[in-house]
Amino acid sequence: MKYDGYLIDLDGTMYNGNTVIDGAIDFVDRLNKAHIPYVFLTNNATKTQEEAAKKLIDMGFDIHPETLYTSAMATAAYLEVEAPGASVHVIGSDGLKSTLEAVGCVITDDKPDFVVMGLDTALTYEKLALGARLISAGATFISTNPDRKFPSDEGFLPGNGSLVSVLASTTDVDPIVIGKPEGIILEAAVRALGLQKERVLLVGDNYDTDIRTGLDNGVDTLHVNTGVTSAEEVKEQARQPEYMINQLSEWSVE
Structure with a gap:
């Protein structure tokens, strides 16, 4: 199925520590070439939007800071409304x-x-x-x-x-x-994409956060076996992601 937009995790999906995961840069390049919008949806709250973007750019990713949405930003948005x-x-x-x-x-x-x-x-x-x-x-x-x-x-x-x-x-x-798998951060990221949930795919490596975010909130999911949760652990779960791959090079965006 072709999706009109992507929500993409960072840690364990794009990189591990300071090491780029094989196929990650090419995956983003293919999205850029196809003019498919995406938002990096990360639970990492240690960095500002600009700092998180700089790490990706320094690693060789062709991205803009506006594509980053962190749990720190979601927490700030929550407090701005609630208190x-x-x-x-x-x-x-x-x-x-x-x-x-x-x-x-x-x-x-x-x-x-x-x-x-x-x-x-x-x-x-x-x-x-x-x-x-x-x-x-x-x-x-x-x-x-x-x-x-x-x-x-x-x-x-x-x-x-x-x-x-x-x-x-x-x-x-x-x-x-605030962060994944809660709906607070997901709804904010989907609004940033400007798309209906049914046309968005969430890509991540952690079943308990990334995949559950989609399963609990009506967004299709793609589990990549490059980070926290192994393929074997995912297969043991009662609810399964729509898709599972070993590397992002296996996924076609068109």
């Missing part, structure tokens, strides 16, 4: 903080309305302890994404979901989750 000008304590990267500040959020450690947690590669016990105290004091807990792990050049590393579970367990508070 304009909210005070927020951030456990996460400078990129996440600046993305939230760009929509009017006030970053603070003093009685915030929200605690927003994204992947923090400099996470410490003190940061977790402060987050727990703020949530227990009444701050609404938000997780940018639920990924338990992500692929890197050195193998799988702990993802935000694994670290969020520490605060959830400590406070007995389950966070509001």
Whole structure:
């Protein structure tokens, strides 16, 4: 089936760590040549839109920053609608903080309305302890994404979901989750494409996030066996993606 637009994951689909996955650049080049619109839909909340785009461009991808939509951006959009000008304590990267500040959020450690947690590669016990105290004091807990792990050049590393579970367990508070597989981020990305869901294909490597996003929200999915979830693990699931391939070079966009 030919699709009019694509939602494409990054980690494990376009690259692993700092290594481009075979066939990924060619796949994007073929979309460009066919004038098929796409949005990179990533749960990675550590970078701003421009930083995420620069990584791809530096790797050799012919893309524009406007094609990037991150869970940090989706979190900012959610807060902009639900709580304009909210005070927020951030456990996460400078990129996440600046993305939230760009929509009017006030970053603070003093009685915030929200605690927003994204992947923090400099996470410490003190940061977790402060987050727990703020949530227990009444701050609404938000997780940018639920990924338990992500692929890197050195193998799988702990993802935000694994670290969020520490605060959830400590406070007995389950966070509001923004990123895939939740519909919040998907609906925003589909709007960016300007297409009907039935004409869009979601491409990703992680069954629990990428594929479930499509299955739960009415978008066809293509699982690529280059990242988190193996083909064998996918086949064990009760619900299957529409398509599964080993490499993106196997997929025709026309």
